[in-house]
Every structure is written in C-alpha cells, then in structure tokens.
Amino acid sequence: MSSLSIKPANEFTISQLAELMTRSFEGYFVPVNITGIILLAMLRRDGIDLASSRVIMKDDQPCGLALIARRGWASRLAAMGIVSTARNGGAGTWAMRQLIEEAGSRGEKEMLLEVIEQNTAAVKLYEKFGFSKIRRLVGYRLDTSQIDPAAVHQDQELQEIDIRELARVVSYHGLEDLPWQLSGTTIAHHTPPSRAFCLKDAYCLISNPETTDVAISSVLVKARSGEAGLSGALMRALFARFPNKVWHVSPVFPEEMSIIFEQVGMTRETLSQWQMSLKF
Numbered sequence: 001m002s003s004l005s006i007k008p009a010n011e012f013t014i015s016q017l018a019e020l021m022t023r024s025f026e027g028y029f030v031p032v033n034i035t036g037i038i039l040l041a042m043l044r045r046d047g048i049d050l051a052s053s054r055v056i057m058k059d060d061q062p063c064g065l066a067l068i069a070r071r072g073w074a075s076r077l078a079a080m081g082i083v084s085t086a087r088n089g090g091a092g093t094w095a096m097r098q099l100i101e102e103a104g105s106r107g108e109k110e111m112l113l114e115v116i117e118q119n120t121a122a123v124k125l126y127e128k129f130g131f132s133k134i135r136r137l138v139g140y141r142l143d144t145s146q147i148d149p150a151a152v153h154q155d156q157e158l159q160e161i162d163i164r165e166l167a168r169v170v171s172y173h174g175l176e177d178l179p180w181q182l183s184g185t186t187i188a189h190h191t192p193p194s195r196a197f198c199l200k201d202a203y204c205l206i207s208n209p210e211t212t213d214v215a216i217s218s219v220l221v222k223a224r225s226g227e228a229g230l231s232g233a234l235m236r237a238l239f240a241r242f243p244n245k246v247w248h249v250s251p252v253f254p255e256e257m258s259i260i261f262e263q264v265g266m267t268r269e270t271l272s273q274w275q276m277s278l279k280f
C-alpha cells in the first residue's frame, strides 16, 4: 500500500515547485504552465507562505502541491493539485485533512478558496470538509477591434494614478469579503507595467495595455458617489484610450458586479467560480 506524507514547500527550489504545480494542474480547465518567474509573482502578490505550503509525497515522491496564502486570522488555499496519475485515490482528501488541521493549529479562524464551479472533484472535496459557498464569481471578455476608434469618446477626465492609491480606495470602500485577488492588500502588490486609472469616483486597474490582451484586475466606484454609470464611463474611456484590444475580466468578480461589465457590452465567460469559506 502506498504511503502519503507532506513536506514544507520551502524545502524545494522555486523551479521544482513551478514544475510540480504545472504537473499537478495537467488537464485543467485552462492551460496551466507555471515558470519560476510566474510562481515568484504569485507568492509576492497573493501573500503565499512557502513555510506553510505543502508538497504532498506518495512513496517519497512529490505527487501534489498545496499553496497556502496567509493574512491575519485567515488563510487561502491558493492552489491545490494532485498529479494526474495519483488522482481519485484519496490523496486530495488526505492532504485537505492535514491542511485544515494545520490552519487550526496556527490559530486561524477561517480558510478561504475559489474553485471552478464545473470542477466536480474539487467542489466535492471542499464541500466534504464543510466549506460553504459565499458567492459565485464571474468573468467577462470583449474584443474592441471591431469598434471604430473615431466613434468613441476620449474622456479628458481619465487620470492615471499610483496603484497604491487604488489599493487604499479599495481597502476603504470595497466589500469587506472581496475575493482575495481583488482585495486592497493584493492590489497594493501590483506593479508596472500594470496601470491604475480613475475617472471622478470610479477606479480601475489594468494589466499592461501595450499588449493585445489586457486584463481588468479591479473596478470600483466609491460608495458615496451618486453618479450613475460612472464605472461604464471609465471603462469606455479606457477602451477609447487603448483601442484594438481584447479585454479580459477573470472569473474572480462577485456576480453582483455583473452589471458593471454588461453595461459596456462585455460577454460573460463560461467558466465561473465559487468563493468558499470554512470557519473554525
């Protein structure tokens, strides 16, 4: 019978962890190809703690990876994968039990995660341990190459701001239980070539707008702002400022925010996620 054990992730090199993460997500819903540089960016931005993260070993060989991000009383299961040859044999269940016990013994009060709604095995695994759904998270897409740049209005009020200023606004005005990746703390760790903009009381963070595909990583309108449609005005101003792009909103946005993307003609992506939480 095979034996399972775990090792702290900090006992491995960054390139070993990147390679293991890529193998652990083989056949996933979206292609996952993690390099050392991508992994380092995740660790820095998302607050992943390698000393609390675990490599899952089967017969003394790495067979999976669990990345744990930590902030205050909460941790987030930032990635969890078992290599394809070891799946559906109880390794995920065994590892989750260890991870939850360890979070409890660190004195935490909550474990958070996001899981693709269509990922039956993973949703089943988390529900089995008592994780409950906070809300559905959705993504959007829009190709603006068909839009005539002459037809769109260049808004003179669009201003570029320091990403740290956006992070402060999100921490102050955003929902308290925003998904980890949208929180002010995560946003403060974004750096150029990402850029932040505001138009009056509406704020937005985008990835490098010099490439064809641009991600919208944060959108916020200050709660006290009475002006309707301000987020739409901001996004239309960005579409005009950076024409001929494919704009992406990854499925980390609360479904309650759908209107923000639908009002500017974006199309909902088929993959959605559950934001889940386990309270201790």
Ligand SMILES: CC(C)(COP(=O)(O)OP(=O)(O)OC[C@H]1O[C@@H](n2cnc3c(N)ncnc32)[C@H](O)[C@@H]1OP(=O)(O)O)[C@@H](O)C(=O)NCCC(=O)NCCS
Binding pocket: 024, 025, 026, 028, 079, 080, 081, 082, 083, 086, 087, 088, 089, 090, 091, 092, 093, 094, 114, 115, 116, 119, 120, 121, 122, 124, 125, 128
């Ligand atoms: C999700 C994942 C980590 C689960 O690990 P695992 O070792 O295969 O899990 P287990 O064998 O302990 O099974 C967990 C539960 O899922 C069920 N399950 C496993 N594979 C399944 C499948 N393909 N379809 C439906 N259910 C499945 C098991 O029956 C079990 O439920 P049960 O206890 O009620 O029987 C693993 O499938 C994986 O690495 N997938 C690719 C990466 C990924 O999706 N990660 C999660 C990201 S949030």
